[in-house]
Amino acid sequence: MKTTCPYCGVGCGVEIDAQERRARGDSLHPANGGRLCVKGASLGETLGAETRLLWPQIGGQRVTMDAALDYAAAGLRETIARHGPRAVAFYASGQLLTEDYYVANKLMKGFIGAGNIDTNSRLCMASAVVGYKRALGADAVPCCYDDIEQADLVVLVGSNIAWAHPVAWQRLVQAKQQRPDLEVVVIDPRRTASCELADLHLPLRPGSDAALFTGLLHWLAAHRGIDNAMLAHLNNVDATLAASAAWDLAAVADACQLEKTDILAFWQRFATRSRVLTLWCMGINQSQTGSDNTSAIINAHLLSGKIGRPGCGPFSLTGQPNAMGGREVGGLANQLAAHMGFSAEEVDRVGRFWGSSSVAREPGLMAVEMFRAMARGEIKAVWIMGTNPAVSMPEGNLVARALKSCPLVIVSEVSNATDTSACAHVLLPAQGWGEKSGTVTNSERCISRQRRFIDPVGEAKPDWWLLAQVARRLGYGDAFGWQHPHEVFTEHAALSGFENAGRRAFDISGLANLSQAEYDQLLPVQWPVNAAAPRGTQRLFSDGHFYHGDGKARLLPVAIPAYSAPAPHYPLVMNTGRIRDQWHTMTRTGNVPRLMQHFDEPFVVLHPQDAAAHGLCAGDLTRVQSALGWWCGRVITDDGQRPGQIFIPMHWTRQFSAQACVDGLVAARCCPLSGQPALKQTDVRLQPLRVDWQGWLWQRERRDPTLLDYWSRAPQGQVQRYVVAGQGNAAAWLKQQPGMDGVEWQQAEAGDRAHLLGWRRGVLEYAFYAAPSLPDVDQAFIAQAFAVQLTGARQRHALLGGKAIRAESPGRTICSCFSVGERAIDKAIAQGCRTPAALGAALKCGTNCGSCIPELKQLIALHCVEQ
Ligand SMILES: Nc1nc2c(c(=O)[nH]1)N[C@H]1C(S)=C(S)[C@@H](COP(=O)(O)OP(=O)(O)OC[C@H]3O[C@@H](n4cnc5c(=O)[nH]c(N)nc54)[C@H](O)[C@@H]3O)O[C@H]1N2
Numbered sequence: 001m002k003t004t005c006p007y008c009g010v011g012c013g014v015e016i017d018a019q020e021r022r023a024r025g026d027s028l029h030p031a032n033g034g035r036l037c038v039k040g041a042s043l044g045e046t047l048g049a050e051t052r053l054l055w056p057q058i059g060g061q062r063v064t065m066d067a068a069l070d071y072a073a074a075g076l077r078e079t080i081a082r083h084g085p086r087a088v089a090f091y092a093s094g095q096l097l098t099e100d101y102y103v104a105n106k107l108m109k110g111f112i113g114a115g116n117i118d119t120n121s122r123l124c125m126a127s128a129v130v131g132y133k134r135a136l137g138a139d140a141v142p143c144c145y146d147d148i149e150q151a152d153l154v155v156l157v158g159s160n161i162a163w164a165h166p167v168a169w170q171r172l173v174q175a176k177q178q179r180p181d182l183e184v185v186v187i188d189p190r191r192t193a194s195c196e197l198a199d200l201h202l203p204l205r206p207g208s209d210a211a212l213f214t215g216l217l218h219w220l221a222a223h224r225g226i227d228n229a230m231l232a233h234l235n236n237v238d239a240t241l242a243a244s245a246a247w248d249l250a251a252v253a254d255a256c257q258l259e260k261t262d263i264l265a266f267w268q269r270f271a272t273r274s275r276v277l278t279l280w281c282m283g284i285n286q287s288q289t290g291s292d293n294t295s296a297i298i299n300a301h302l303l304s305g306k307i308g309r310p311g312c313g314p315f316s317l318t319g320q321p322n323a324m325g326g327r328e329v330g331g332l333a334n335q336l337a338a339h340m341g342f343s344a345e346e347v348d349r350v351g352r353f354w355g356s357s358s359v360a361r362e363p364g365l366m367a368v369e370m371f372r373a374m375a376r377g378e379i380k381a382v383w384i385m386g387t388n389p390a391v392s393m394p395e396g397n398l399v400a401r402a403l404k405s406c407p408l409v410i411v412s413e414v415s416n417a418t419d420t421s422a423c424a425h426v427l428l429p430a431q432g433w434g435e436k437s438g439t440v441t442n443s444e445r446c447i448s449r450q451r452r453f454i455d456p457v458g459e460a461k462p463d464w465w466l467l468a469q470v471a472r473r474l475g476y477g478d479a480f481g482w483q484h485p486h487e488v489f490t491e492h493a494a495l496s497g498f499e500n501a502g503r504r505a506f507d508i509s510g511l512a513n514l515s516q517a518e519y520d521q522l523l524p525v526q527w528p529v530n531a532a533a534p535r536g537t538q539r540l541f542s543d544g545h546f547y548h549g550d551g552k553a554r555l556l557p558v559a560i561p562a563y564s565a566p567a568p569h570y571p572l573v574m575n576t577g578r579i580r581d582q583w584h585t586m587t588r589t590g591n592v593p594r595l596m597q598h599f600d601e602p603f604v605v606l607h608p609q610d611a612a613a614h615g616l617c618a619g620d621l622t623r624v625q626s627a628l629g630w631w632c633g634r635v636i637t638d639d640g641q642r643p644g645q646i647f648i649p650m651h652w653t654r655q656f657s658a659q660a661c662v663d664g665l666v667a668a669r670c671c672p673l674s675g676q677p678a679l680k681q682t683d684v685r686l687q688p689l690r691v692d693w694q695g696w697l698w699q700r701e702r703r704d705p706t707l708l709d710y711w712s713r714a715p716q717g718q719v720q721r722y723v724v725a726g727q728g729n730a731a732a733w734l735k736q737q738p739g740m741d742g743v744e745w746q747q748a749e750a751g752d753r754a755h756l757l758g759w760r761r762g763v764l765e766y767a768f769y770a771a772p773s774l775p776d777v778d779q780a781f782i783a784q785a786f787a788v789q790l791t792g793a794r795q796r797h798a799l800l801g802g803k804a805i806r807a808e809s810p811g812r813t814i815c816s817c818f819s820v821g822e823r824a825i826d827k828a829i830a831q832g833c834r835t836p837a838a839l840g841a842a843l844k845c846g847t848n849c850g851s852c853i854p855e856l857k858q859l860i861a862l863h864c865v866e867q
């Protein structure tokens with residue numbers, strides 16, 4: 001069965017064998033041509049029912065689906081009757097299917113009649129949307145993935161594509177192998193895995209991108225970098241150039257804290273290469289000047305005519321599998337539907353199409369404002385679907401409090417335990433990937449099908465169905481009567497073409513008459529798809545026509561913030577982002593042991609100088625504090641970090657660690673135009689976390705430790721592995737934990753080490769190894785001991801010692817696809833494998849998705865240095 005990967009915005013086609021539950025790349029899909037990254041390749045392992053939400057619940061008690069839907073509808077109806085439609089809100093997600101998203105938007109904006117539906121895309125794409133709309137007249141990505149292969153110069157700015165969009169990265173790697181003169185410039189304060197391919201890395205001061213690109217604009221104008229043929233299609237050129245005049249090389253070098261020669265090397269390449277593709281992501285959007293950052297990039301492409309041609313363009317990589325679908329249906333609070341806004345004409349048009357006289361007339365609250373209004377008691381009922389705001393929103397502690405104080409919280413979810421569902425009054429089990437059916441749109445505007453290939457677990461239902469059922473109970477049945485997602489899709493497609501006449505870029509009217517069979521067989525297709533382009537459209541703006549009323553694109557002067565020194569109490573700047581093998585709040589990837597191997601604890605990356613200045617070494621535990629909260633995790637040192645800047649992954653939640661939700665520290669300072677919060681720059685300080693002991697704890701059941709400043713959890717199949725750290729006596733702590741009645745302890749204490757095995761009726765329940773610092777034990781052997789019945793005294797003795805008889809630990813996993821550990825790789829390097837290809841031939845590492853190749857190269861380099 002062919003379907004689409006539910007993780008990142010690359011949108012890879014997947015072929016899945018439903019019986020074997022094995023995922024392979026779809027060789028015919030335009031996004032990936034058969035490739036998958038490790039997350040995609042492990043999709044089969046996420047399909048189990050163990051961690052799924054199976055039944056509807058009210059107040060934690062299982063109820064029937066009807067009872068849950070009745071309760072949710074009655075609560076919404078009552079809230080609307082007493083407090084008006086603006087007292088309710090929906091918070092949706094770029095991980096919903098387009099059909100789900102369309103129904104949610106139609107219910108809120110079309111029938112409840114308020115604008116209050118916003119989405120996690122506010123944290124992600126909102127600045128790019130503003131940038132495109134202002135410049136091009138439409139939220140329309142001009143480019144396609146083929147441009148990666150056709151470019152002369154690829155600029156990666158604020159994008160760690162090697163980890164966040166691994167298959168697009170693979171395409172770039174291959175293109176550069178085939179055409180070594182294809183150049184890559186990486187603009188990122190950190191040296192990331194993506195720098196592996198960089199001809200030039202600009203480690204700029206965080207937040208200074210707009211200065212760099214405004215300087216580029218000024219430089220292009222002064223160095224014959226203007227495309228004269230393009231000028232006829234541009235507005236506002238003179239004013240924008242005048243506003244950029246102050247940004248000469250010296251000013252930019254000062255603002256960005258970069259070497260002038262490096263800046264020039266970038267500007268010269270940009271000006272002289274004919275085909276330049278700029279790929280940007282969260283380092284640009286998640287900023288207080290996010291919208292202006294995107295405009296600064298688009299300005300340079302417009303003025304130099306590097307748009308609308310193969311290998312060219314300002315290309316915003318979308319994060320989520322269907323962030324684009326959300327933008328199409330109008331899932332953001334400041335859009336109405338299908339690329340229409342809230343003008344009287346548009347409200348009237350959408351009202352006629354939907355058959356509703358109560359369509360919202362003004363934008364609703366954007367994400368940050370929505371949760372603040374909830375905290376103030378103004379939002380009294382919320383439905384959260386496909387997102388985990390208690391973890392992923394800035395001001396995390398305020399958001400959690402707002403949710404706890406909100407009188408009605410409805411959550412539709414696939415996972416049985418999330419930080420957000422812990423605040424829910426009504427839990428609705430949603431169908432997950434493989435069960436649900438519909439469409440998604442990837443970064444290059446390509447619509448592809450997700451298809452059902454397994455039966456849903458428990459009573460799980462598609463999100464669109466849950467929404468439609470509630471809509472019927474609210475009395476809007478006629479407009480929500482679909483039986484199949486195909487009917488939702490064709491209605492959405494028809495709205496996109498309704499009274500469009502070429503004015504709105506998003507037009508898929510060519511799909512409005514699909515039969516169900518045609519929908520089921522739909523091949524990937526890039527919008528617009530209409531009478532003029534029945535087979536879709538690979539690139540936009542090739543004809544120099546843009547979507548502003550006058551048909552021209554618009555350059556825009558941008559605001560460049562003055563540099564402000566860090567506050568004395570919080571001298572470090574915290575950057576946050578992604579790691580290669582985890583997806584967001586880990587509700588799915590965190591349960592796949594193979595994906596936990598790359599990094600299995602929350603960590604902070606520090607420049608060695610900063611670590612030393614704080615009395616910290618690699619491997620220590622530390623506390624990071626901002627004005628809003630604190631975080632706890634392990635130190636990694638890396639000289640690729642800018643001094644003064646630290647990096648913490650966004651992924652860890654209260655389900656996986658004691659105190660590692662990084663958004664509890666992040667203030668909600670938003671771009672005034674897009675409402676997107678600056679998630680990459682928080683002033684913090686750090687200090688060592690002093691503990692008496694650290695240990696490993698394996699236990700059969702999940703029961704999270706209590707009374708500790710630090711723990712973190714990594715599920716390992718049938719057993720849970722915790723890393724714990726505490727004060728006082730380690731053995732005494734363990735024995736006092738709840739639920740220890742009837743456990744027989746076998747204990748060995750030597751010096752300051754404590755090893756304990758806990759047995760219940762001869763069955764191993766606990767294995768615990770503590771010492772002043774984390775002891776070296778044989779993890780695979782210990783986890784395995786929970787799967788087999790250990791009988792021999794010698795084996796039990798070995799288990800108590802924490803070491804298998806004659807075993808060697810494989811070290812940290814480097815290649816997750818083939819589970820190849822650091823030790824085997826080191827050994828192979830010592831035996832003469834000096835290239836990733838040689839390592840691949842010997843151990844298979846790096847030969848599937850290839851995203852560990854940068855780390856393989858590092859290990860080879862390290863070995864050569866040590867020699
Ligand atoms: N493995 C994995 N892949 C994912 C996801 C995931 O959770 N896991 N999530 C998906 C989603 S929703 C998204 S939005 C994308 C995000 O994809 P990316 O944006 O590529 O990932 P991030 O790690 O958030 O941040 C990218 C880079 O921005 C840099 N940065 C920080 N501040 C600045 C700055 O001021 N200027 C510049 N130029 N760079 C800066 C950071 O150092 C970081 O390396 O990934 C998608 N893909």
Ligand SMILES: Nc1nc2c(c(=O)[nH]1)N[C@H]1C(S)=C(S)[C@@H](COP(=O)(O)OP(=O)(O)OC[C@H]3O[C@@H](n4cnc5c(=O)[nH]c(N)nc54)[C@H](O)[C@@H]3O)O[C@H]1N2
Pocket residue numbers: 093095096120121123124282286319320385386387388389391392393394412413414415418430431432433436463576577578583584585586587588650662663666679680
């Ligand atoms: N500090 C910091 N914070 C960030 C970011 C950052 O870089 N730094 N990045 C931001 C960005 S770009 C993003 S996109 C957000 C992502 O943040 P979230 O959207 O909050 O993260 P997810 O873990 O993807 O949440 C998706 C939830 O939906 C559930 N789910 C999965 N499939 C389905 C389904 O089909 N139906 C339903 N109903 N539920 C489903 C999952 O179990 C999970 O609980 O985080 C943002 N927060």
Ligand code: SF4
Pocket residue numbers: 005006007008009010011012032035036037038039040041165166167168
């Ligand atoms: S690159 Fe993205 S879409 Fe492709 S397999 Fe990996 S996570 Fe899925």
Ligand SMILES: [Mo]
Pocket residue numbers: 123124125319320
């Ligand atoms: Mo995102």
